[in-house]
Amino acid sequence: MEIVPLTGGLGAEILGADLKDVDQFASIKKAFIDFSVITIRSQEITPDDLLQFARQWGEINVNRFFSKLDSHPEIAVVLKEADQTGAIGEEWHTDHAYDHAPAMGSILHAIETPPYGGDTAFCSMSAAYDALSDGFKSILDGMYAWHSSRHVFGQSQAETDASKSGRIGNADQAVQDALHPVVIKHPLSGRSGLFVNPQFTIGIDGLSKAESDAILNMLYAHCQKPEFQCRVRWKNGDVTMWDNRATWHKAINDYQGFRRYMNRVTIEGCPLNAA
Ligand code: SIN
16 A cells, blocks of 8 residues: 655555555554545445444434435435535545544545545644644634524525535425633644634634624634645545545536536544644
């Protein structure tokens, strides 16, 4: 197995691995802790193989809002048909930030990729935190932020392309709100990292909207620096797993007119502690 870093900020490709081989799991897990995003290239796997790999990480979280694979309801379908315009996950986000115990990670298996485009971009929340000044780090120290599913998956989203096409549903179940530290101590690596994101974070606890917006918008602009990013270019059969407590991600919707189909499994996480 060969592990090749994608950038200096985060991410690695894993070549020559077989995720069906349980003896390789320890090496894959180490790469995941070191790089936060791992792309295991060229896997020949069934949905059962994907679930067997996923269960080695922990309990599977069945996403409330995504449509599911009929034969394997623990697998969420991330699909954009050739005639659909909106992709799922186009805004920078952290999966399940609205849960009290946000998901530890998500695993995406590329079944059908477009001839170009459709990459997934990632940002490192620990690299972004490390690059802040000591003065700003001390301002963030002790702050908590609210996160919610309501404005993303609730009734107000019923008119989106993904909702109308049935790829996203259960708007009545979008009732989650959670308070997390703005700077967390990562449960696996122990590194300090930011835990706020543009899609699900709704405000910093105890601040006015103007104060909260000023801090969050500053952090969002900072986090999007290319130095903290990597981009996964997909081929059919690739499997990418990312750490939700250490990254943001975003589906790049630049392949209009082509189909893109992925299977996704999400792994349960734990409540987050302040750094
Ligand atoms: C997601 O946000 O889970 C989807 C990412 C992607 O399709 O690239």
